[in-house]
Amino acid sequence: MTESARFDDAWQQARALAGTAAAGGHDVVLVRDLSGRSTLLIDDRDDELAPDSDHLTQLRRTFRERLGPFAANNPVQTAGAMFSASAFFDAPELIVLQEREENGHGRVGVLERTVVGADWSAPGIGQGADSSRPWPRIALYGFKGGVGRSTATAVLARHLADLGKCVLVVDLDLESPGVSNLLADPGAASRHGIVDHLVESAVGHADGLDLLAKSSLSPKDGNGEIWLASASGTPRGGEPYDYLAKLNRIYSDLPPEQPGDLPRPFAQRLEDAIAACEEQTEKKNGRRPDVVLLDSRAGIHDIAAVTLTRLSDHALLFAVDNPSTWEGYRMLFEQWKKQPDQARVMRDRLHIVAAMFHSAGDINRLNTLRRHAYDEFMATLYDLPDDDTPEPYLPAEGDVDDKPYAPVPILFGNDLVGLDPQRSPNWTKLPFVRAAYRDFLSAVEELVHDPYEDLA
Incomplete structure (x- = not known):
């Protein structure tokens, strides 16, 4: 039985998957909650994605496999399906790991939802x-x-x-x-x-x-x-x-x-x-x-x-x-x-x-x-x-x-x-x-x- 990813390894896996998702041309935000669970948000406000598409289904499956207990219950979500997407994609505390690139790669951002330490x-x-x-x-x-x-x-x-x-x-x-x-x-x-x-x-x-x-x-x-x-x-x-x-x-x-x-x-x-x-x-x-x-x-x-x-x-x-x-x-x-x-x-x-x-x-x-x-x-x-x-x-x-x-x-x-x-x-x-x-x-x-x- 393969051991599930621990906290640090899970975060590295999540960041790698975020980079892969951004390669498709959409901006993404990786959110880590108070328990350390990660959710990948994909900004499809200009190019809406079907929430049940094969691509997103496979991405969710990969997220759960690689992150184990540190994957959120719904680990991949799209802006079009969210109530207030701007609260995440335009958050003032967003940390940008990768800017948009000329080759079409989207921006990669991170939001840390922590009790202490974010500052x-x-x-x-x-x-x-x-x-x-x-x-x-x-x-x-x-x-x-x-x-x-x-x-x-x-x-x-x-x-x-x-x-x-x-x-x-x-x-x-x-x-x-x-x-x-x-x-x-x-x-x-x-x-x-x-x-x-x-x-x-x-x-x-x-x-x-x-x-x-x-x-x-x-x-x-x-x-x-x-x-x-x-x-x-x-x-x-x-x-x-x-x-x-x-x-x-x-x-x-x-x-x-x-x-x-x-x-x-x-x-x-x-x-x-x-x-x-x-x-x-x-x-x-x-x-x-x-x-x-x-x-x-x-x-x-x-x-x-x-x-x-x-x-x-x-x-x-x-x-x-x-x-x-x-x-x-x-x-x-x-x-x-x-x-x-x-x-x-x-x-x-x-x-x-x-x-x-x-x-x-x-x-x-x-x-x-x-x-x-x-x-x-x-x-x-x-x-x-x-x-x-x-x-x-x-x-x-x-x-x-x-x-x-x-x-x-x-x-x-x-x-x-x-x-x-x-x-x-x-x-x-x-x-x-x-x-x-x-x-x-x-x-x-x-x-x-x-x-x-x-x-x-």
């Missing part, structure tokens, strides 16, 4: 696609937790504020808020948080939310200031506040508000929440943010996916030089590699941070981390399927400080462990903190530097 394959947006937002957004992300990401966010916010910038920090680590505890002023906390905007906007009730509070870490002198959008709000006078009940309801996509409207995916809802915080920064003090720092959730999570692929202009990837770190980043890079256009967008957005680097002054260990990062980038984001020639600017050593795989170190010191910001309100100015973050702060400062400031 890792979303097209990169970033600052270039939003000309109405002149300020940059910088995401701080680590595949593994416990690498000092939130502390680095707080130190970076104070450094940029010391330079006179208006800094907005958004705590997106909703399951384990961290930077909020480092920046919040208990006596002036905001009444609402990011989670409140997500649940209230779902029912059209987000107007009037108090989302921001000025951080106690803001400089006392100069024009710089830090505004914090916390993950959670701080209720007033015993008001009820059920954070977990809200958290359990924020990640789903929402149906259209009105007939004819588009669905409201989680990614758009999170974008709306951050945009509301940016708008509120100007309303509170008459000044737009100069830079927005997004403290992202670690690991493979929808918040992290949306933050890196859609919300940020620069993404700082915190890395500890061990196999689990590189295996994790390789998974993400491989996902982006499947769409070369997205891979090119993402690789220019990424910057490796050597987190908690133990060997101050040990250039050999830093070069080892650089080599490991270089190898991952070369095997994925710089080795794309549609590249005719190798990328011409990838030296592994030498003048590569501006390359995404060139690690920027944050030095580790025992004094950083257990640091209590409440007991040391000027902790970002302590000598060992400044020494540990010096190179990191200089590198990020270059990312947000406005060349017009030099002409002022």
Whole structure:
């Protein structure tokens, strides 16, 4: 008895069959549902196919034979027999694997119906696609937790504020808020948080939310200031506040508000929440943010996916030089590699941070981390399927400080462990903190530097 195809093999078979079907001249969409079962949709709106034709009957039989339990109950369907074909063939989240070709082959697209993870394959947006937002957004992300990401966010916010910038920090680590505890002023906390905007906007009730509070870490002198959008709000006078009940309801996509409207995916809802915080920064003090720092959730999570692929202009990837770190980043890079256009967008957005680097002054260990990062980038984001020639600017050593795989170190010191910001309100100015973050702060400062400031 032949063993049925497992999950990964079944998907490869489904993609091969989709390519074969597209060779007949029709556009096709391959849909994989929450259980991993695949359905092949054939766009016959301009050339209707008989649903019981011998060709389609044979295609359905082949689908079931090759995919086994991972074939849908009705594995091959035509647009002409569907109630709303455009919801699939014209879906905004459609991933195009193969464009229409001059030889008559149709387009091959994929729709992943998943609970989490689909946003890792979303097209990169970033600052270039939003000309109405002149300020940059910088995401701080680590595949593994416990690498000092939130502390680095707080130190970076104070450094940029010391330079006179208006800094907005958004705590997106909703399951384990961290930077909020480092920046919040208990006596002036905001009444609402990011989670409140997500649940209230779902029912059209987000107007009037108090989302921001000025951080106690803001400089006392100069024009710089830090505004914090916390993950959670701080209720007033015993008001009820059920954070977990809200958290359990924020990640789903929402149906259209009105007939004819588009669905409201989680990614758009999170974008709306951050945009509301940016708008509120100007309303509170008459000044737009100069830079927005997004403290992202670690690991493979929808918040992290949306933050890196859609919300940020620069993404700082915190890395500890061990196999689990590189295996994790390789998974993400491989996902982006499947769409070369997205891979090119993402690789220019990424910057490796050597987190908690133990060997101050040990250039050999830093070069080892650089080599490991270089190898991952070369095997994925710089080795794309549609590249005719190798990328011409990838030296592994030498003048590569501006390359995404060139690690920027944050030095580790025992004094950083257990640091209590409440007991040391000027902790970002302590000598060992400044020494540990010096190179990191200089590198990020270059990312947000406005060349017009030099002409002022």
